[in-house]
Amino acid sequence: MSALQERVEPKEHDAAQRTPRRGKAGFRFLRVLRAPSPAWYRLLFLIILPALSFGPTAQANEAALLAPDPVFEARVMRVADELRCLVCQNETIAGSQAALAIDLRRQIRTQLQQGRSEAEILDFMVQRYGEFVRYRPAFNPTNALLWTGPFVLLAFAAFVLVKNIRRRTEADRDLSDDERRRLGELLGRGATQP
Amino acid sequence: MSSRFIPIAVFVVLLGFLAIGLTLKPRELPSPLLDKPAPAFSLPTLSAPATSVTTQDLRGKVWVLNVWASWCAACRDEHPTMIEMAKLGIAPIYGLNYKDQRADALGWLARFGNPYTASFADTDGLVGIDYGVYGVPETFVIDKAGVIRRKFVGPVTAQIVRDEIVPLVARLNP
Numbered sequence: 001m002s003a004l005q006e007r008v009e010p011k012e013h014d015a016a017q018r019t020p021r022r023g024k025a026g027f028r029f030l031r032v033l034r035a036p037s038p039a040w041y042r043l044l045f046l047i048i049l050p051a052l053s054f055g056p057t058a059q060a061n062e063a064a065l066l067a068p069d070p071v072f073e074a075r076v077m078r079v080a081d082e083l084r085c086l087v088c089q090n091e092t093i094a095g096s097q098a099a100l101a102i103d104l105r106r107q108i109r110t111q112l113q114q115g116r117s118e119a120e121i122l123d124f125m126v127q128r129y130g131e132f133v134r135y136r137p138a139f140n141p142t143n144a145l146l147w148t149g150p151f152v153l154l155a156f157a158a159f160v161l162v163k164n165i166r167r168r169t170e171a172d173r174d175l176s177d178d179e180r181r182r183l184g185e186l187l188g189r190g191a192t193q194p
Numbered sequence: 195m196s197s198r199f200i201p202i203a204v205f206v207v208l209l210g211f212l213a214i215g216l217t218l219k220p221r222e223l224p225s226p227l228l229d230k231p232a233p234a235f236s237l238p239t240l241s242a243p244a245t246s247v248t249t250q251d252l253r254g255k256v257w258v259l260n261v262w263a264s265w266c267a268a269c270r271d272e273h274p275t276m277i278e279m280a281k282l283g284i285a286p287i288y289g290l291n292y293k294d295q296r297a298d299a300l301g302w303l304a305r306f307g308n309p310y311t312a313s314f315a316d317t318d319g320l321v322g323i324d325y326g327v328y329g330v331p332e333t334f335v336i337d338k339a340g341v342i343r344r345k346f347v348g349p350v351t352a353q354i355v356r357d358e359i360v361p362l363v364a365r366l367n368p
Contacts, residue, residue, distance in 0.1 A: 086328035089221065099293070100328055103319050128326040130226040 076109050079118050083108075083125055084135045092135050225326055225345040232259075232334070232342050233324035237314035240291055240299055247314060249340060252288070256366045258359070259334040260310070260350075261290045261322065264302035266330040272349035273306050279355050280309035284363045285335075289313035292322050292330055335359060337366045 077094045083104065085096035093101045093108075104125070111121050125133045137143045227233075236248040260276060262269040280287055289310040291299045296315060303313070316322055325334065326345075333346040344362055346354060 086223065103323065107320075107323060127226060128323060129328065130223055130326070132223050 072112070075112060076105065079108050079112070079121055080105055082118070082122060082135055084133050086129060086133065222347040223326075223328070225342070227326055227342045228345065229341060229343070232336050232340050233321070235314070235316075235321045235324065237316060237321060240289075240296060240303075240313040240315055243296065243315065247312065252336075253340050254338055256285045256335070256337050256363050258285050258287045258363075259290055259325075259336060260287055261292050261325075261327050261330055261332045261334075262313075263292045263294045263330050264298040265294065268349050269331045270306065272331050272351075273309075275350050275352050275355060276309040277307050278352065279350075279359070282355075282360070284360060285367075286311040290321065290325075290327075291315050291317075292327060293317065293319045335362055335366075 080094035081092050083093040085091045085093050085098055085101045085104075087098035087100050088096045091101075093104050108121055111124065116124075122134065131138065137146055139147055232249055234249045236246045238244070238246050258279075262272075276287060287310050289312070291313050293316065295317075299313065299315070303310075314321070319327075325332075329347065331349055333350050334342055335344040337343050343366065344358070346358075350359070
């Protein structure tokens with residue numbers, strides 16, 4: 001436990017280290033229970049919060065599942081994850097608790113039970129609400145700029161950056177004779193200055 | 195030499211995009227049902243729940259479908275405009291009572307007035323889904339052939355009635 005302590009606790013801010021390492025060997029680990037350092041909290045958050053994002057507490061809970069079949073519900077949520085909630089337009093239908101999202105989840109469930117495929121359900125929604133209901137925009141000529149835009153901008157920025165760096169280093173290299181003499185004078189003069 | 199104006203030029207172009215963006219309303223989605231046949235439905239009316247009305251019955255005239263609910267605050271804001279529009283008599287207004295209880299809906303109409311020729315009870319919201327309703331109120335203008343011509347998202351104002359709905363209905367009623 002003390003090896004772990006040494007790795008996570010920065011030595012300067014370590015309250016626990018200010019207390020002398022006394023006490024019986026077997027019970028020294030109990031020191032972590034007293035005045036935990038900020039690093040200890042950080043470790044706790046890093047482990048516990050991601051763990052909480054899985055499991056039943058994280059799903060959009062509805063009052064009662066009529067046929068609690070987890071595989072089927074997972075399918076419903078997978079389809080719902082591809083659709084945008086039109087009320088809270090940054091969320092998916094899977095995550096939103098708006099009344100419309102609950103209705104549409106029920107609609108997805110009914111349609112899956114009727115044997116429709118995910119593509120058919122997405123088409124059903126797009127027919128009624130438009131392309132915007134797709135949470136993941138389709139890659140077609142209209143959306144091509146949306147998908148490739150960031151990469152195009154990044155390439156352009158990289159190009160400008162490289163050009164500027166190259167221009168700067170080349171400018172340093174090409175000095176005329178006159179400038180080189182002057183540079184020598186300045187440097188020579190600078191060497192004698194205190 | 196002219197490259198020193200590049201930053202200001204980029205800024206002006208960006209300013210143009212931002213200015214255009216301020217006029218856009220991204221929460222209002224364009225309806226994919228425009229110029230497509232209005233989805234067929236068969237629903238009971240609020241006043242006579244035993245009888246059903248279908249979209250087939252509404253062929254042959256230009257009509258307005260107003261999606262409303264008694265629990266919707268914005269519908270209350272829009273309601274006086276609906277009553278005025280009904281008084282104009284340009285087209286019959288049918289209400290789609292969305293996800294509501296019959297008693298609440300009838301009470302609401304009794305309190306605030308009833309501009310609707312009839313209101314259809316869409317209790318589970320399935321017809322709303324067919325029409326791409328994602329909020330209340332929404333208003334559709336449907337022509338004689340049963341094709342959706344315009345959709346208005348949000349409360350209809352007197353200005354919209356005057357500048358958009360009246361001319362459109364006049365165009366559809368040759």
